[in-house]
Amino acid sequence: MTQAVSFRGVCRHFGIVRAVDGVDLDIADGEFFAMLGPSGSGKTTCLRLIAGFEQPTAGHIEIYGERAEGVPPYRRNVNTVFQNYALFPHMDVRDNVAFGLRVKGVGRAERNRAAEEALELVELAGYGDRRAGALSGGQRQRVALARALVNKPRVLLLDEPLGALDLKLREQMQEELRRLQRALGMTFVFVTHDQEEALSMADRVAVFAHGTIQQVGTPEEIYRRPASRFVADFVGSSNVLPAEFVGAGPAGCWASLRPEDIRLDPAGREARVTARAYHGRVVKLGLELDGQTLTALVSPAETLPEPGQTARIGWDAAKVHVMEPGA
Amino acid sequence: MTDHAIFPPRAGLVARGVDWVIRHPRMFTFLMILPIVLWLGIVYIGALIALLMQSFFSIDEFSGVVKHEFTLSTYAELLRPSNFDIIARTVVMAGSVTLASAVLAFPIAYFAARYARGKWKALFYIGVMLPLWSSYLVKVYAWKLVLAKEGILNWVFAKLHLTWALDGILSLPVIGGNSLSVSYLGTFIVFVYIWLPYMIIPVQASLERVPGPLLEAASDLGATPRQSFRMVLFPLALPGIVAGSIFTFSLTLGDYIIPQIIGSGRLFIGQAVYTQQGTAGNIPLAAAFTVVPIVLMGFYLWGARKMGAFDAL
Numbered sequence: 001m002t003q004a005v006s007f008r009g010v011c012r013h014f015g016i017v018r019a020v021d022g023v024d025l026d027i028a029d030g031e032f033f034a035m036l037g038p039s040g041s042g043k044t045t046c047l048r049l050i051a052g053f054e055q056p057t058a059g060h061i062e063i064y065g066e067r068a069e070g071v072p073p074y075r076r077n078v079n080t081v082f083q084n085y086a087l088f089p090h091m092d093v094r095d096n097v098a099f100g101l102r103v104k105g106v107g108r109a110e111r112n113r114a115a116e117e118a119l120e121l122v123e124l125a126g127y128g129d130r131r132a133g134a135l136s137g138g139q140r141q142r143v144a145l146a147r148a149l150v151n152k153p154r155v156l157l158l159d160e161p162l163g164a165l166d167l168k169l170r171e172q173m174q175e176e177l178r179r180l181q182r183a184l185g186m187t188f189v190f191v192t193h194d195q196e197e198a199l200s201m202a203d204r205v206a207v208f209a210h211g212t213i214q215q216v217g218t219p220e221e222i223y224r225r226p227a228s229r230f231v232a233d234f235v236g237s238s239n240v241l242p243a244e245f246v247g248a249g250p251a252g253c254w255a256s257l258r259p260e261d262i263r264l265d266p267a268g269r270e271a272r273v274t275a276r277a278y279h280g281r282v283v284k285l286g287l288e289l290d291g292q293t294l295t296a297l298v299s300p301a302e303t304l305p306e307p308g309q310t311a312r313i314g315w316d317a318a319k320v321h322v323m324e325p326g327a
Numbered sequence: 328m329t330d331h332a333i334f335p336p337r338a339g340l341v342a343r344g345v346d347w348v349i350r351h352p353r354m355f356t357f358l359m360i361l362p363i364v365l366w367l368g369i370v371y372i373g374a375l376i377a378l379l380m381q382s383f384f385s386i387d388e389f390s391g392v393v394k395h396e397f398t399l400s401t402y403a404e405l406l407r408p409s410n411f412d413i414i415a416r417t418v419v420m421a422g423s424v425t426l427a428s429a430v431l432a433f434p435i436a437y438f439a440a441r442y443a444r445g446k447w448k449a450l451f452y453i454g455v456m457l458p459l460w461s462s463y464l465v466k467v468y469a470w471k472l473v474l475a476k477e478g479i480l481n482w483v484f485a486k487l488h489l490t491w492a493l494d495g496i497l498s499l500p501v502i503g504g505n506s507l508s509v510s511y512l513g514t515f516i517v518f519v520y521i522w523l524p525y526m527i528i529p530v531q532a533s534l535e536r537v538p539g540p541l542l543e544a545a546s547d548l549g550a551t552p553r554q555s556f557r558m559v560l561f562p563l564a565l566p567g568i569v570a571g572s573i574f575t576f577s578l579t580l581g582d583y584i585i586p587q588i589i590g591s592g593r594l595f596i597g598q599a600v601y602t603q604q605g606t607a608g609n610i611p612l613a614a615a616f617t618v619v620p621i622v623l624m625g626f627y628l629w630g631a632r633k634m635g636a637f638d639a640l
Binding site for chain 1: 554559
């Protein structure tokens with residue numbers, strides 16, 4: 001089956017900076033794909049390579065089986081929702097949304113009708129006459145989405161689209177993006193540094209670091225079985241420990257133990273409490289166990305030790321994930 | 328260290344005065360605008376009104392004495408073919424200079440705004456501003472030498488065996504002449520050279536404020552480079568172009584030195600004012616000539632404001 005996007009040994013170097021360094025990647029048709037990583041990890045550059053704003057310095061990119069190297073953005077049936085929306089300030093909302101159709105020579109009546117339809121899709125019907133500057137952040141976000149969707153692209157690229165929104169609005173938009181993607185059956189490629197966002201929305205996630213992909217998998221695979229210490233730490237801030245320390249594997253290997261899998265256990269090992277922070281649903285404990293620093297998330301209902309006191313902790317051996325040697 | 332949360336009032340007349348003004352924001356604003364109001368109101372507007380009044384007087388044909396009676400006859404004189412030609416010539420020149428400046432300035436400003444960084448940006452600013460730091464007269468006389476029949480430009484054309492092309496251009500009616508230094512074309516070239524920086528800077532400022540992702544968005548949505556320019560970049564740069572054109576247009580309208588040194592000898596508005604108030608001693612007509620650029624610029628600024636040009640200044 002043809003992949004929506006495929007990267008083979010793709011590099012993008014800026015002078016000595018290796019923004020993207022040998023990436024192999026396949027994104028399936030109709031998939032909601034997230035690229036997750038800290039800033040500077042190369043995820044945005046990968047998105048820009050798909051959009052055509054950047055050209056690879058080495059390797060090959062195919063979009064629906066067609067070679068994309070050297071093809072300018074305006075010849076790609078791929079649209080982007082930009083981080084700060086990049087709405088045209090000198091046009092009203094309707095003209096913004098209809099822009100893609102206008103440059104393709106669609107007549108005014110036809111493109112206005114399509115723009116109105118796209119605005120309806122993002123629940124902004126009737127906002128066509130407003131200026132982009134007169135909208136709230138969430139509304140601009142929806143206009144940017146409508147402006148991309150109206151072109152019915154083969155792949156929709158979203159560059160940290162929810163980063164500028166407040167928490168409530170962000171959760172609402174997450175659901176809505178998911179709903180739209182299912183309804184349209186379109187391939188979405190989504191860049192984010194927010195691991196929760198990536199896990200909750202995507203069908204599959206690629207974790208980026210230093211211009212390379214660390215792991216690709218479903219959210220559950222990424223979370224339950226991180227392939228490397230970096231992934232374990234970046235996704236869900238796992239406790240990364242020597243495998244023999246948790247009694248779960250050969251020497252030289254690393255193991256990941258999720259903070260929420262550590263519990264207070266009268267029969268467990270004795271650890272010193274170094275910090276305690278109340279988070280509402282959970283309480284975060286900083287612990288020191290035989291020279292290793294651990295983080296635990298425990299229920300606030302329990303009677304909790306104060307910092308400076310000792311606590312007995314334990315975990316289910318099945319929850320410990322041992323990584324491949326060298327990872 | 329004192330343990331008070333509020334410090335006692337400051338001593339000294341100046342300090343107390345300053346504290347008082349800061350507590351009274353309206354007073355602060357008033358004191359800030361007072362000097363400029365005095366300057367504009369008395370020196371500038373006052374002089375302008377005096378000038379305007381002169382234009383409504385007339386001159387006695389025989390004695391050459393100014394008659395202090397209200398009349399529109401001086402303005403009627405402006406419409407005489409010989410005077411009207413001066414106005415038309417100046418306006419056409421100002422318009423052409425503005426258009427040429429805009430066309431030349433855009434790529435330079437675009438390069439400076441989009442690509443020049445660090446050293447190159449400094450070089451750009453020096454390159455654009457340097458001509459403004461040297462004497463205007465020196466530059467104009469230098470151009471006279473460049474454009475003269477025995478000048479360097481003729482020499483270059485001759486060396487390139489292109490004299491026929493230069494002669495062809497010079498033989499064109501109206502804009503041509505014996506040499507570039509005595510033709511309208513020469514006046515035009517020097518005007519463009521002298522005023523170009525005033526166009527480049529505002530255009531660069533407006534281009535600098537066009538966010539890069541906007542052009543990427545246009546391209547992403549399928550706009551070819553030409554469409555991106557026409558539908559996104561140009562409309563967003565337009566306020567800067569209009570702001571620059573205010574300078575190039577008004578400066579050309581009022582200048583009387585360049586056409587005097589380089590040109591066909593036919594008068595421009597500035598020269599007409601100069602001769603009327605000097606040798607001819609016709610102050611009312613000089614004043615009426617002066618009112619023409621003011622009125623033209625009034626309309627121009629009104630139109631420019633409608634296009635949002637002053638947001639880019």
